[in-house]
Amino acid sequence: MHAKFSREITRMKRIEGQARGVVRMMEEERYCIDILQQLSAIEAAVRAAKSKVLEIHAAHCIEDAIRTGDSEGQRQKFRELVDLFEKVGR
Amino acid sequence: MHAKFSREITRMKRIEGQARGVVRMMEEERYCIDILQQLSAIEAAVRAAKSKVLEIHAAHCIEDAIRTGDSEGQRQKFRELVDLFEKVGR
Amino acid sequence: MHAKFSREITRMKRIEGQARGVVRMMEEERYCIDILQQLSAIEAAVRAAKSKVLEIHAAHCIEDAIRTGDSEGQRQKFRELVDLFEKVGR
Amino acid sequence: MHAKFSREITRMKRIEGQARGVVRMMEEERYCIDILQQLSAIEAAVRAAKSKVLEIHAAHCIEDAIRTGDSEGQRQKFRELVDLFEKVGR
Numbered sequence: 001m002h003a004k005f006s007r008e009i010t011r012m013k014r015i016e017g018q019a020r021g022v023v024r025m026m027e028e029e030r031y032c033i034d035i036l037q038q039l040s041a042i043e044a045a046v047r048a049a050k051s052k053v054l055e056i057h058a059a060h061c062i063e064d065a066i067r068t069g070d071s072e073g074q075r076q077k078f079r080e081l082v083d084l085f086e087k088v089g090r
Numbered sequence: 091m092h093a094k095f096s097r098e099i100t101r102m103k104r105i106e107g108q109a110r111g112v113v114r115m116m117e118e119e120r121y122c123i124d125i126l127q128q129l130s131a132i133e134a135a136v137r138a139a140k141s142k143v144l145e146i147h148a149a150h151c152i153e154d155a156i157r158t159g160d161s162e163g164q165r166q167k168f169r170e171l172v173d174l175f176e177k178v179g180r
Numbered sequence: 181m182h183a184k185f186s187r188e189i190t191r192m193k194r195i196e197g198q199a200r201g202v203v204r205m206m207e208e209e210r211y212c213i214d215i216l217q218q219l220s221a222i223e224a225a226v227r228a229a230k231s232k233v234l235e236i237h238a239a240h241c242i243e244d245a246i247r248t249g250d251s252e253g254q255r256q257k258f259r260e261l262v263d264l265f266e267k268v269g270r
Numbered sequence: 271m272h273a274k275f276s277r278e279i280t281r282m283k284r285i286e287g288q289a290r291g292v293v294r295m296m297e298e299e300r301y302c303i304d305i306l307q308q309l310s311a312i313e314a315a316v317r318a319a320k321s322k323v324l325e326i327h328a329a330h331c332i333e334d335a336i337r338t339g340d341s342e343g344q345r346q347k348f349r350e351l352v353d354l355f356e357k358v359g360r
Contacts, residue, residue: 005116012113015132019106022139026095026102032147036178039140042105046136049112050129051266057122062258071246078242078258085262086231088126089269141356152348161336168332168348172355176321179359185296192293195312199286202319206275206282212327216358219320222285226316229292230309237302268306 004056011049018042054088094146101139108132144178184236191229198222234268274326281319288312324358 022038058081065077112128148171155167202218238261245257289312295305328351335347 004119009113009116012109012116016106016109016113019102019109023099023102023106026099029094032143032150033174035143036140036147036174039136039143040178043133043136043140046129046133050126050133053122053125053129055262055266057126058258058262060122062255062262066251066254074246075242078238078245082235082238082242082265084123084126085265085269086235088130089265145352145356148348148352152345152352155348156341156344164336165332168328172325172328172332175352175355175359176325179355184299189293189296192289192296196286196289196293199282199289203279203282203286206279209274212323212330213354215323216320216327216354219316219323220358223313223316223320226309226313230306230313233302233305233309237306240302264303264306268310 005053008049008052008056011045011052015042015045015049018045050088054085057084095143098139098142098146101135101142105132105135105139108135140178144175147174185233188229188232188236191225191232195222195225195229198225230268234265237264275323278319278322278326281315281322285312285315285319288315320358324355327354 155164245254335344
């Protein structure tokens with residue numbers, strides 16, 4: 001099931017749990033430094049998820065373009081992919 | 091209640107909901123571009139949360155240092171704060 | 181001449197000049213805030229240069245892969261390109 | 271001479287030299303990957319310079335605020351410093 005994103009679903013559920021953990025830390029008025037550390041961990045996890053989804057998307061686009069065969073269509077598809085990488089990278 | 095972090099708790103609950111939304115999008119095998127957009131929104135929200143917690147911490151440190159009064163202690167506290175900003179900023 | 185990078189050469193010469201400008205500002209012990217602003221401008225210009233060189237490289241790889249024609253070679257080339265985008269993006 | 275920024279001047283002269291090196295690489299139409307690597311090195315060096323100038327500025331502000339002594343003035347100065355860190359950090 002959900003073969004395409006199965007690992008990323010696990011990853012996102014972990015992020016959801018981490019966000020809930022930060023809510024609890026804030027309710028308990030825990031030390032800011034500890035909260036910041038948790039937020040940095042979430043930020044890194046979200047970036048990793050983005051990177052993985054982008055990779056899945058790129059692999060799909062590449063297969064699609066190769067299957068199509070026609071040069072102009074391939075050129076178009078790859079340029080869109082390059083634009084996406086630039087946009088997401090920022 | 092939880093006066094210190096009340097707005098940030100609301101913010102984190104929204105992030106938790108957004109992460110749950112991405113799980114659902116992945117289960118429905120939604121288009122990667124839409125998922126990436128959601129992940130970018132979460133990333134921005136987590137950064138904003140970090141920035142706010144850092145601000146709360148800094149305000150607290152500043153009041154603490156001013157109350158203490160002694161120069162050497164103040165110097166020490168502010169240097170720690172500068173180090174923290176550099177660490178978290180990356 | 182240097183058709184491939186002609187605009188980027190102009191860009192890099194401007195960055196070189198900006199760096200020299202910061203040296204001068206530091207020698208004149210100008211206000212830190214002004215120096216920081218100049219450094220941020222240089223950072224943005226270097227990022228833009230990176231982005232442009234990456235684009236030139238990607239366009240070249242895409243043409244090369246399309247010309248080759250063979251699917252396995254194309255797959256290989258595009259994966260390398262995706263890896264490069266991920267590496268440079270960080 | 272220029273005691274305040276002496277190390278940073280050395281650093282900026284090195285960055286200036288690196289930018290000139292990239293101009294040469296581009297004129298010789300060197301491989302994009304090598305140029306990208308050099309640009310990443312410059313980006314890292316510029317960030318390090320920013321970080322150092324910010325540190326020098328913060329140290330100066332802290333001394334200034336401590337010397338002033340009056341609480342309201344200190345509070346004001348530190349808040350400005352926190353704002354600056356947030357602005358530069360992005």
